[in-house]
Amino acid sequence: MGSLLKYMVLFTAFPLLAALSSCDNEVCKEDMYTSMNISLYNRSLTTQYFPLVDTFSLYRVKDGKLIATEYTDTAGVYSFKLSLDPSSTTSRYFLNSPYLHDTIIITHVNSYEFVSAECGARIVSYIDTVYFAGGHIEDSISITNHFVNGAYDAQNVKIYME
Numbered sequence: 001m002g003s004l005l006k007y008m009v010l011f012t013a014f015p016l017l018a019a020l021s022s023c024d025n026e027v028c029k030e031d032m033y034t035s036m037n038i039s040l041y042n043r044s045l046t047t048q049y050f051p052l053v054d055t056f057s058l059y060r061v062k063d064g065k066l067i068a069t070e071y072t073d074t075a076g077v078y079s080f081k082l083s084l085d086p087s088s089t090t091s092r093y094f095l096n097s098p099y100l101h102d103t104i105i106i107t108h109v110n111s112y113e114f115v116s117a118e119c120g121a122r123i124v125s126y127i128d129t130v131y132f133a134g135g136h137i138e139d140s141i142s143i144t145n146h147f148v149n150g151a152y153d154a155q156n157v158k159i160y161m162e
Contacts, residue, residue, distance in 0.1 A: 028119035035081040036106070036127065036148045036156040058082075061092035061103060079155075084108050084148060086123045092133075103133040113149065124149040130157050 058080065060068040070082060070093065084106060085091040091106045107128040112121040125148040130141050142158045 028116065030115045030119050030122075031150045032115070032119060032122045033083065034122060034124055034148050034150045035083040036125070037079060037081050037154060038104075038130075038157045038159060039079040039155055041158055041160045057096045059094045059096070061094050066094060082106070084110070084125045084127075086110055101134075104130070105133055106130050108148070122150065127156060 058070040059066040060070055062085070070080075082091070082093060082104075089108060089110065091108065093104045093106075095102055095104060107130075108125040109128065110123050110125050113124045114121050127143055127146045127148060130143060140160045142160070143156065144158055145154050145156045148154075148156060
């Protein structure tokens, strides 16, 4: 009788465990990383993108130090995405190219947005201002969408150059 009880428990427990482990558990399918999109335009041809330069490098700056490379040796770029600093209200990126050397400064307000129980919350940002530290690169800057919330195709900033 003891061995029969062991087999009954085994045959009952195994299907139950298999059924529980095969349940369709929801996992986070949302993009939890948000980044802003900057596009470059020629002022006289506002409908066409303007390539930045033949090649350039873009570095994240934190506490006056270059800490990460965002883009490097990129040719013919018209648009690029930058992640904003979640622990600060100012994000800085150093742009280095054969013709341009300047720091892009973005001031923003960060907040948490609840996504789901599976995903938790992500940091979203509201862009306040965007400018170049040297002030000589851009002709003008237009913030077209202040909210950086994970929308993949959202264009946040347009920089017009001559």
